[in-house]
Amino acid sequence: MTxxxxxxxxxxxxxxxxLAVVGVIVYNATRSSTDSSDTVTWWVPDxxxxxxxxxxxxxxxxxxxxxxxxxxxxxATVANKVSVALDAGNAPDLITESIARTKTYIDKGxxxxxxxxxxxxxxxxxxxxxxxxxxxxxxxxxxxxxRWATNALIYNKDLFDKAGIAGPPTTWAEFVEDAKKLxxxxxxxxxxxxxxxxxDLTLRFLDFALQNGTTIENGTPKFTQDSVEQALQLxxxxxxxxxxxxxxxxxxxxxxxxxxxxxxxxxxxxxVFDADTAATQKxxxxxxxxxxPSGPGVQEGVGWTxxxxxxxxxxxxxxxLASFLGRPENMASLTLTFxxxxxxxxxxxxxxxxxxxxxxxxxxxxxxxxxxxxxxxMIPFVHDTIQEIALGSKSPQxxxxxxxxxxxxxxxxxx
Amino acid sequence: MLxxxxxxxxxxxxxxxxxxxxxxxxxxxxxxxFDAPNFGRIMLNTLVWTLVSxxxxxxxxxxxxxxxxxxxxxxxxxxxxxxxxxxxxxxVVGATVWRWSLSSDYGLVNHWLIQANVIQHPIAWLSNxxxxxxxxxxxQIWTTAPFVMLMVSAAxxxxxxxxxxxxxxxxxxxxxxxxxxxxxxxRSTTWIAVLTLxxxxxxxxxxxxxxxxxxPAGASTILPIQLYQAFQRGDQSLxxxxxxLQLAICAVFVAIYARAMRSDLEELS
Amino acid sequence: MTRSFAxxxxxxxxxxxALAAVLVWTLWPIVLMVFTSFKPGSEIxxxxxxxxxxxxxxxxxxxxxxxxxMPHALVNSIIVGLLVAAATLIFCFSAGxxxxxxxFKGARSVALFILVGQLVPLSVLLLPLYKMVxxxxxxxxxxxxxxxxxxxxxxxxxxxxxxQIAAIPISLEEAAEIDGGSRFDAVSYVTLxxxxxxxxxxxxxxxxxxxxEFLFASVFATSESARTAPVxxxxxxxxxxxxxxxxxxxxxxxxxxxxxxxxxLQRYLIGGLTSxxxxx
Numbered sequence: 001m002t003x004x005x006x007x008x009x010x011x012x013x014x015x016x017x018x019l020a021v022v023g024v025i026v027y028n029a030t031r032s033s034t035d036s037s038d039t040v041t042w043w044v045p046d047x048x049x050x051x052x053x054x055x056x057x058x059x060x061x062x063x064x065x066x067x068x069x070x071x072x073x074x075x076a077t078v079a080n081k082v083s084v085a086l087d088a089g090n091a092p093d094l095i096t097e098s099i100a101r102t103k104t105y106i107d108k109g110x111x112x113x114x115x116x117x118x119x120x121x122x123x124x125x126x127x128x129x130x131x132x133x134x135x136x137x138x139x140x141x142x143x144x145x146x147r148w149a150t151n152a153l154i155y156n157k158d159l160f161d162k163a164g165i166a167g168p169p170t171t172w173a174e175f176v177e178d179a180k181k182l183x184x185x186x187x188x189x190x191x192x193x194x195x196x197x198x199x200d201l202t203l204r205f206l207d208f209a210l211q212n213g214t215t216i217e218n219g220t221p222k223f224t225q226d227s228v229e230q231a232l233q234l235x236x237x238x239x240x241x242x243x244x245x246x247x248x249x250x251x252x253x254x255x256x257x258x259x260x261x262x263x264x265x266x267x268x269x270x271x272v273f274d275a276d277t278a279a280t281q282k283x284x285x286x287x288x289x290x291x292x293p294s295g296p297g298v299q300e301g302v303g304w305t306x307x308x309x310x311x312x313x314x315x316x317x318x319x320x321l322a323s324f325l326g327r328p329e330n331m332a333s334l335t336l337t338f339x340x341x342x343x344x345x346x347x348x349x350x351x352x353x354x355x356x357x358x359x360x361x362x363x364x365x366x367x368x369x370x371x372x373x374x375x376x377x378m379i380p381f382v383h384d385t386i387q388e389i390a391l392g393s394k395s396p397q398x399x400x401x402x403x404x405x406x407x408x409x410x411x412x413x414x415x
Numbered sequence: 416m417l418x419x420x421x422x423x424x425x426x427x428x429x430x431x432x433x434x435x436x437x438x439x440x441x442x443x444x445x446x447x448x449f450d451a452p453n454f455g456r457i458m459l460n461t462l463v464w465t466l467v468s469x470x471x472x473x474x475x476x477x478x479x480x481x482x483x484x485x486x487x488x489x490x491x492x493x494x495x496x497x498x499x500x501x502x503x504x505x506x507v508v509g510a511t512v513w514r515w516s517l518s519s520d521y522g523l524v525n526h527w528l529i530q531a532n533v534i535q536h537p538i539a540w541l542s543n544x545x546x547x548x549x550x551x552x553x554x555q556i557w558t559t560a561p562f563v564m565l566m567v568s569a570a571x572x573x574x575x576x577x578x579x580x581x582x583x584x585x586x587x588x589x590x591x592x593x594x595x596x597x598x599x600x601x602r603s604t605t606w607i608a609v610l611t612l613x614x615x616x617x618x619x620x621x622x623x624x625x626x627x628x629x630x631p632a633g634a635s636t637i638l639p640i641q642l643y644q645a646f647q648r649g650d651q652s653l654x655x656x657x658x659x660l661q662l663a664i665c666a667v668f669v670a671i672y673a674r675a676m677r678s679d680l681e682e683l684s
Numbered sequence: 685m686t687r688s689f690a691x692x693x694x695x696x697x698x699x700x701x702a703l704a705a706v707l708v709w710t711l712w713p714i715v716l717m718v719f720t721s722f723k724p725g726s727e728i729x730x731x732x733x734x735x736x737x738x739x740x741x742x743x744x745x746x747x748x749x750x751x752x753x754m755p756h757a758l759v760n761s762i763i764v765g766l767l768v769a770a771a772t773l774i775f776c777f778s779a780g781x782x783x784x785x786x787x788f789k790g791a792r793s794v795a796l797f798i799l800v801g802q803l804v805p806l807s808v809l810l811l812p813l814y815k816m817v818x819x820x821x822x823x824x825x826x827x828x829x830x831x832x833x834x835x836x837x838x839x840x841x842x843x844x845x846x847x848q849i850a851a852i853p854i855s856l857e858e859a860a861e862i863d864g865g866s867r868f869d870a871v872s873y874v875t876l877x878x879x880x881x882x883x884x885x886x887x888x889x890x891x892x893x894x895x896x897e898f899l900f901a902s903v904f905a906t907s908e909s910a911r912t913a914p915v916x917x918x919x920x921x922x923x924x925x926x927x928x929x930x931x932x933x934x935x936x937x938x939x940x941x942x943x944x945x946x947x948x949l950q951r952y953l954i955g956g957l958t959s960x961x962x963x964x
Binding site for chain 2: 079083101104194195196197198245246247248249250252259264373376377380381383384385387388390391393402406
Binding site for chain 1: 729730731767770771774810811814815818820821822823825827865866868869871872873876899902903906907908915918919921922923924925926
């Protein structure tokens with residue numbers, strides 16, 4: 001039987017597509033992987049890219065035998081990418097990763113021991129208090145943190161003047177009082193990031209709890225009923241009573257900043273990037289140390305770190321690069337917020353008016369955020385509980401009891 | 416046929432086995448899942464979300480597809496192209512634009528309603544726990560209805576014109592033509608579309624995550640959101656447990672589908 | 685048809701009103717997206733809100749084309765999407781045809797099991813597929829990405845096509861074979877033309893499934909060389925800031941070509957490749 005022209009054409013087209021695809025696959029599968037002894041692959045987030053490029057040039061001129069291959073990651077994709085690459089054992093040599101996620105990789109045994117990098121040129125004691133400890137297990141340190149920051153109080157000077165408030169609040173009572181004074185039909189005293197990443201909200205909650213009795217041991221929060229209730233009361237009641245905006249439920253961190261820059265929010269606990277942005281726009285912004293129950297209040301530090309996978313192809317090259325990036329001047333130039341090393345904060349860029357309170361907050365009133373995966377697993381529940389109180393559907397006492405019960409169940413067995 | 420069979424096995428059998436194997440290696444995760452304080456709430460939300468978004472998308476998709484067959488319209492190709500846009504634009508962008516529109520601070524919907532004196536105070540579309548689940552389901556309908564329109568449009572062209580003609584000669588009304596000619600002809604397409612919509616509803620977190628991240632107070636948290644959060648923190652055993660649960664739910668739908676299509680399927684075996 | 689138009693003007697008006705309603709529902713968020721893409725950053729969250737920009741700017745578009753990997757990512761997305769659509773159609777047509785036409789033992793259970801495969805959440809498949817693609821040395825390539833995207837298109841498209849073929853009377857094919865053609869001829873001259881609108885819809889479906897997919901695309905495309913559009917969109921968001929103007933401009937850039945192509949392909953979808961079907 002004969003095959004007609006259209007059939008021939010169709011079969012040919014299908015054959016071409018199939019053969020082309022199979023050809024590429026076979027070509028790739030048989031391709032030998034390139035020699036990597038002189039190459040260091042570094043996954044860099046796009047916001048660090050430009051500065052990182054200059055640093056790499058400097059590094060390569062210092063180490064002519066090494067070539068750095070940079071790969072750009074984005075904030076929304078880095079977590080999945082890194083965890084899958086590490087799980088599959090197909091990792092680059094150096095990765096810029098969030099400190100919050102690093103503990104999980106350490107626990108899975110996926111990171112190389114970097115303790116040897118902490119010599120007299122880079123002593124662990126030069127890092128922010130408690131920082132290297134959170135990245136260590138059994139005396140071995142698995143990361144080189146380079147960026148570290150806390151929140152502090154950011155406020156609108158004009159709105160404060162208009163409301164007749166002399167200076168920033170220094171205690172919870174003043175915070176509440178000032179927020180009430182600032183609130184008008186168009187301005188809200190303060191706002192909370194109840195939308196977006198749940199950990200943004202629980203970070204603030206835990207800050208308040210830590211100021212009042214809750215502690216962090218080995219990266220695990222140890223809650224006290226009283227401090228939890230007070231923190232829930234402070235945050236929840238502010239929304240119920242209307243001096244924190246009801247639209248908090250629709251706001252993430254950047255949403256609050258946008259409202260603040262529209263003069264719609266009087267003050268909030270926010271990051272140094274927000275303060276910088278406002279200052280660049282000549283907005284009447286000022287900053288202060290976060291208020292606590294009866295004086296300066298502690299804030300959790302969060303940041304980014306360099307990690308080297310234990311299966312890195314060029315372990316030595318990665319360590320050389322990590323050590324280079326760990327120098328104070330390089331940390332100072334790469335960080336978007338503050339550097340992880342205290343000696344690096346002397347740089348003039350950290351001494352602007354709006355940044356000084358952040359620097360003081362970091363140096364005197366900060367503690368590394370908990371990084372126990374069991375706490376991370378609890379975050380959605382705590383997040384929902386805070387919102388229930390802000391909706392008025394639960395009392396702070398009930399909320400505190402629920403959180404304590406969950407903490408007992410999930411974190412109870414901690415050492 | 417052999418390479419096709421192997422590829423099919425890789426693409427369908429392996430995943431199912433991988434899920435079951437992982438989930439069964441750590442049955443502890445199931446108790447964590449079922450004992451969670453908000454488990455019942457999440458299941459209920461998932462049910463409402465799935466029913467509302469699937470029913471809405473089917474209704475609007477059908478309406479649009481039938482509308483575009485109307486003899487009174489011109490330029491139907493262009494209109495059909497425009498209807499497709501919600502399905503073409505990146506999901507994150509669609510959800511973000513809706514979030515802005517519904518915001519109580521700078522949302523145009525509230526702004527216009529206030530200007531028109533319809534309401535005095537902004538409606539909290541996304542922060543009222545009684546409203547939020549329907550609001551996000553509405554956006555899911557918005558993005559998925561074009562898919563239904565596409566499938567139904569394609570199926571409608573398969574109906575020979577003679578059948579309409581015969582119905583007209585028999586004096587059938589528009590509704591009768593729809594019920595006795597159009598509906599039976601696109602039945603299998605409808606079922607496939609519904610099944611696809613159900614899978615999407617049970618696998619999509621982008622819209623909810625962007626618009627409310629499951630809030631307020633878990634009022635819009637559904638299974639995919641929980642799965643996403645477990646995945647984000649690397650809790651693989653919980654991920655597998657939720658995946659098995661989702662498989663079980665989907666399997667129910669497949670069973671219903673198999674029953675509804677029984678006469679058609681029996682030709683196979 | 686013009687006859688009935690003259691006879692029932694009320695119905696004509698109602699039809700146009702209904703069309704307008706559906707258009708408003710569909711398009712007004714798109715309108716906001718387009719206008720936002722022309723707004724300077726300071727205007728996007730202005731209170732009170734405005735739909736149109738006060739100061740029109742093309743900066744966002746300049747940014748998309750010069751400062752981001754979006755142009756390259758758009759090309760990647762289209763390549764991956766077309767590969768997926770082509771592979772899906774070729775593969776699913778053969779599989780769907782076999783399921784619809786060949787009577788073999790267990791066809792029914794195979795058919796239903798294929799559907800269940802569709803329902804596995806992607807995050808569970810991530811690691812096994814990653815290892816597989818890594819072994820094939822296809823990480824960070826468009827082909828590797830297209831391969832994993834087949835997992836989200838194949839099961840449903842197989843079913844769509846199976847149903848379409850099952851609806852075509854087998855007597856038509858047999859008639860072609862009696863006329864002296866082979867089975868392949870029967871398929872290419874009889875089955876394919878009748879199934880064309882459904883195949884076009886299925887191809888569009890496969891393309892858009894791949895076009896939207898984020899999780900696999902973000903993990904399997906390690907560097908920018910195989911990065912697709914949804915992932916490139918995240919370049920406009922840093923940890924503390926999202927450049928919404930550029931994000932919206934990028935989505936306009938992404939959407940326009942696809943919509944144009946879709947409108948151009950209309951006639952195959954609605955189209956009258958079959959006997960006496962009504963022109964759209």
